[in-house]
Amino acid sequence: GEEVAQTPKHLVRGEGQKAKLYCAPIKGHSYVFWYQQVLKNEFKFLISFQNENVFDETGMPKERFSAKCLPNSPCSLEIQATKLEDSAVYFCASSQSIGGTSSYNEQFFGPGTRLTVL
Amino acid sequence: GQQLNQSPQSMFIQEGEDVSMNCTSSSIFNTWLWYKQEPGEGPVLLIALYKAGELTSNGRLTAQFGITRKDSFLNISASIPSDVGIYFCAGQLNNLFFGTGTRLTVIP
Numbered sequence: 001g002e003e004v005a006q007t008p009k010h011l012v013r014g015e016g017q018k019a020k021l022y023c024a025p026i027k028g029h030s031y032v033f034w035y036q037q038v039l040k041n042e043f044k045f046l047i048s049f050q051n052e053n054v055f056d057e058t059g060m061p062k063e064r065f066s067a068k069c070l071p072n073s074p075c076s077l078e079i080q081a082t083k084l085e086d087s088a089v090y091f092c093a094s095s096q097s098i099g100g101t102s103s104y105n106e107q108f109f110g111p112g113t114r115l116t117v118l
Numbered sequence: 119g120q121q122l123n124q125s126p127q128s129m130f131i132q133e134g135e136d137v138s139m140n141c142t143s144s145s146i147f148n149t150w151l152w153y154k155q156e157p158g159e160g161p162v163l164l165i166a167l168y169k170a171g172e173l174t175s176n177g178r179l180t181a182q183f184g185i186t187r188k189d190s191f192l193n194i195s196a197s198i199p200s201d202v203g204i205y206f207c208a209g210q211l212n213n214l215f216f217g218t219g220t221r222l223t224v225i226p
Binding site: 004033035040041042043045048055056059091093098099100101102103105106107108109110111112 | 148149151153158159160161162163166168169204206210212213214215216218219
């Protein structure tokens with residue numbers, strides 16, 4: 001598609017439950033990024049993919065968080081055993097390329113999934 | 119991680135006024151970008167800057183990439199009510215490092 005699509009728009013989970021978020025990048029974009037925006041509007045990079053391969057996972061919490069981008073499927077971000085501090089808006093972005101300086105590196109964002117952990 | 123300091127944190131301005139916000143970093147970036155975020159939406163790219171010293175305009179928006187590659191400013195001229203939102207600078211290496219945002223309120 002022409003836009004990054006994210007589902008669901010809102011997700012409410014009890015503490016300890018699993019949460020799974022989905023992202024469909026723009027068609028033709030090889031790179032997918034996940035960012036977490038917390039209440040003070042701060043963005044935190046989580047993980048990026050080049051097609052189905054993890055490109056950079058330096059921002060991913062070591063425990064409980066996992067992500068995948070499988071061929072012919074939406075990318076997913078999964079949180080096992082959610083905690084209160086996981087409450088945030090999770091954004092997916094995609095770009096055609098990465099590295100250097102080029103308009104092909106521009107990242108386009110989806111509308112986000114608001115996760116509320118009670 | 120990379121720290122981007124964005125100022126001011128918030129601005130209340132009269133419709134028609136010009137706006138200026140800036141971003142500084144302790145690190146060098148290949149690319150600087152400015153995004154606008156409205157409530158319930160994802161960030162939307164406004165301007166991308168690729169070369170140190172580059173000055174780029176997009177309608178009423180003008181942005182510059184600092185010579186040191188560690189700073190950038192965004193100007194909005196003749197503000198209108200629909201300019202309301204949160205503006206973020208972002209430095210790009212591979213992934214993006216965002217500033218803390220400037221919340222703009224335009225009073226009609």
